[in-house]
Amino acid sequence: MKRTVARPENAHQAALLRLLRERARSRAELGDVTALSRSRLNLELDRLVELRLVEQAGLAASRGGRRSGLVRLSGDLRFAGIDIGATSIDVVVTDGELEILGHLSERCDVRDGPVVVLDQAMEMIAKLGEQGMFTQLYGAGIGIPGPVSFREGVPVAPPIMPGWDRYPVREAVGQALGCPAVVDNDVNIMALGELHSGLARQVDDFLLVKIGTGIGCGIVVDGKIYRGVSGSAGDIGHIRVDDQGPVCACGNIGCLEAYFGGTALAREATAIAGRSVHLGRRLDQTGTLTAEDVATAAEMGDAEAVRLIRDGGRRVGTVLAGLVSFFNPGLVIIAGGVAQLGHVLLAEIRSVVYRRSLPLATGNLPIVLSELGPDAGVVGAARLSSDHVFSAPR
Amino acid sequence: MKRTVARPENAHQAALLRLLRERARSRAELGDVTALSRSRLNLELDRLVELRLVEQAGLAASRGGRRSGLVRLSGDLRFAGIDIGATSIDVVVTDGELEILGHLSERCDVRDGPVVVLDQAMEMIAKLGEQGMFTQLYGAGIGIPGPVSFREGVPVAPPIMPGWDRYPVREAVGQALGCPAVVDNDVNIMALGELHSGLARQVDDFLLVKIGTGIGCGIVVDGKIYRGVSGSAGDIGHIRVDDQGPVCACGNIGCLEAYFGGTALAREATAIAGRSVHLGRRLDQTGTLTAEDVATAAEMGDAEAVRLIRDGGRRVGTVLAGLVSFFNPGLVIIAGGVAQLGHVLLAEIRSVVYRRSLPLATGNLPIVLSELGPDAGVVGAARLSSDHVFSAPR
Structure with missing residues (x-):
């Protein structure tokens, strides 16, 4: 009851x-x-x-x-954090101080649509309930991999989420769990996670750049997520890198995402597989290449894989250099699946930003890889919910 | 006394x-x-x-x-706004509601250094005092055309202001006028002016792009100037436009300012004067060309001058498109001397931003020319001062 x-x-x-x-x-x-x-x-x-x-x-x-x-x-307070990715769901239940009491992670396919995916997420939370982690939730935060109207609590034309457009995610989750729910995009909840328990704990103004299938940016101003006037702030994947570049899925030419991110990296790896022993062998074995294969090849010293990562890092760095001059953040965190390409990527991004941004803006600017890993999103989702519940009634 | x-x-x-x-x-x-x-x-x-x-x-x-x-x-409240430009000083005295009671404008050369220039500004304010506009000021705001450490109240390595580096402007003005003073850069005070009495009165999050001798951007978040961690936020003149571009005064290649703004425009106009009847004649008469000459030639229908303005507008638009995707503002205001190139420039900037930014970010985004003109800076300076004086003691 x-x-x-x-x-x-x-x-x-x-x-x-x-x-x-x-x-x-x-x-x-x-x-x-x-x-x-x-x-x-x-x-x-x-x-x-x-x-x-x-x-x-x-x-x-x-x-x-x-x-x-x-x-x-109160020791009875419980919050749920739900992080829906393109191919995975993570859920946590936390206490009032947002300490994680239980964490479950399962595979999913976000293309199965909101009913199937949210049912799975609700079942995962129910499992944590059966393990005695809560009797009543006080709030739930949900992150999804696409644009969200924060005010309405619905996805808005999310490119990789067929069937989700304007689906009432906030309402559905709130009803299923019997508590207030809040929905935001995956990048914003990761930024909140870093603010809550990651490298950004002492930083008021920072950027979190997520490089996954696509590329997005969470913006924190004065300790709060900045969403912009229509909620699309931080959507940097379609900033122009080059006038003569490839055509992007969005229809424009030379967008950052057309060059880098999981999708672009897989495509480029396939194109150059003939020149790389590691990538060529892997392609023969599996018939397809992913960003992870590029990371593995680079770790094994494959020169072509390293070059792909360097080229990508340079382009991310070029866009980021402009944003650093504009925004003058106190910290830049690189996160997301492709960020696991690691220090080759980070070194290239740093090199471009430190060279191309204003000295005044980079004088004390750390550019770092996230240390929270897969916890960033779920912790941030719980924090989003807690911020919402612990706010004054309007 | x-x-x-x-x-x-x-x-x-x-x-x-x-x-x-x-x-x-x-x-x-x-x-x-x-x-x-x-x-x-x-x-x-x-x-x-x-x-x-x-x-x-x-x-x-x-x-x-x-x-x-x-x-x-109180009817006795008075604030001073001081806007120091590269070649001019504007001062106003306002009442408590920031209505302008008197406005003086004089030529100056900021390169004469802080003692000469601030003395001139103080004399201008004294003149307004002699006209009976105040007996005691409650606060003064000062805008200068270069980077400022807002916290310390001093210019920091301002490129076009020899002799001003770390000069105690806030302290000097505060002592001379016997009231609290605040110093900021010219772009931020213009943005505050637009917020106070210009087109941005109803807008919480907006950008003001000033195209003068150089190019800078004022950022307003939630009705307040966003200055960034070291006060350099909005310094967009050195964002990269092209890898193969000209060398900029800052030492990098292809910066926005190396292509456009008063200095670049004067240089390019001189380079193409042979192909333009209007510019060629003007160069013969005066031995030098300015951004104003380009504006005049364009008004008279000179094709080469119009092309220069279009090229510049396209490059400003390219940078701005990225910033609009990132920041998702509710309004973009174009201001500054070169903005008086007018609607050719505005049309080109709009065309690029509306084509290159995300639809979600441009759906309701007006891009407009400032209507305040030379008042924006001084009104903003008075507002800066009033915000400072009407704040809680720490």
Whole structure:
């Protein structure tokens, strides 16, 4: 039997919940940080305890005077993070502090459409429930590999997701799980994951560049995802690299994605397989080549594979150099399947950005590979949900 | 005799001053908008009246019950806006609502260095004082044509401003005028001017592209200037347009500024003067050509001049197309001296951006010429100052 889950009733309660998400705190400390009067603070905290969002946790260490009561998020709070990829689903259940309690990963084909794929995701979450990880979820965040109208909670003409266009993902998941749901694209949830527990924890303004089948960018301004006016901010895969380049799937010429990313890399590897022992042998064995095959060949020292990665890195670097001059971020994180091409790719991207961007913009700019790996998306999806639930009612 | 000017003492007072900057309001309306309790609101307003930042203005029209007291910004409030260009200084004095009370414009040469140029600006402001426009300024905003460390209030290695590097502009102006001062680059203050009284009044996220001697971009996110981590955000003049292009003053190859902007346009016009009747005649008369000569020739139908402008517009458009895909703004404003090349330039920029950016990003994207003209910078400088003064103490 699903019950309606409690939500904060005002901005003060929302701010307190976000502070407690970081760690348990004493009432005295919360008073200092929020600048609420003691009576107002206690009123709001007592109400949060009533709502079962917060619980007492004994007394804090003395700061000299009377010991202050310690409070923390309720141990019953649970959030779900769902990361739907082109060929995989990852789900996690977390506690209120967004610590992962359980993580499942399964193969899927996003082209099977929203009903099949979301059913599978719901079953995976149900499994975590059967393992005792939750009785009631307080919120769920979902990331999908395509453009999303964040406001409406639906995919918008996603190129690699036939059948998903404007499907009510947010509503469907929210109803299935009996809790508020939020939907965003895969790149934004990865950026939130890095902000929450990755390399970007101390950085207000940064970029996460995901190089997977396609190429996209998550933009964080002042610790929040920047989505742009129609929600398409960060869609950098179709920025022009060359006027004389190949025709892209979008119809334009010389787009970044027409040169690099999983799809382009597989195509180019097939074209040059005759010149590479490793790629040629692999193509004979399997009849098809993937970005992973290029990575393997490069690791084995295959010169043609290394050249493909270098060429791609140079083009990503060229686009990124312009964005770094424009945006002056504090950090650039490279992530996604093709990012596992690793340090050859990173070295080439760095070389171009450090040479082509303004010195003032690159003086203190780290460009790094993500360290979170497959956790970035699911943790970010849970964080997205927590940000949503721990916000003031409108 | 200078006195220390009053400032808001807390965040509530700062918020009230910003609301009153828009227009006079009744106490009842301020209570609704700020959600402050009636007693707290009256306490803060009474304090602002004591500080002479706010004054009573009679009774508001009845909303049914007792008529509520009307309050407005004090009629004594005055702000200065100073816009220093490569060859001109503009100054304004405004009231608290940032209405311009007086505007002076004089020629100068920024290469004469900070002492000479700032002295001239201070004399211009003194003239407005002698005309009775103020007895005491509450704040001053200064825009300069080069990179600024906003935090420190100093120019940082500005290419066209010899002698200005790290000169304490903020401190010097603040001391001379006896009020808090703030310094930013020319592009950011123009963007603030557009936000305050130009085409961007209703737009939260927009770009202002200034095409003058060089090319720069003001970025507004959520109604605030986005400056990036080291303050260089928007520095788009050195984004790569072409690998085979001319060498830029910065040492790289194929930068946008190496192709377009006042300097590049003058150089190219001189190079092709032999093929153009208008440009050739002008060169014979004056021995040198400027961007203005190209504009005049284009207006007279000179095909070579029109071609120069089209080529430039195409390159600006190419860079802008990438930034529009990345940033998904709600509006792009083209401003600056070369923007006066007008509709030929605008048509070319639009054509490239609408063709090359993602449809989702350009669906509702107006690309327009600034309508504020030379007022944008000074109004923005005054607004910068007002934002600073009407903010909570740290």
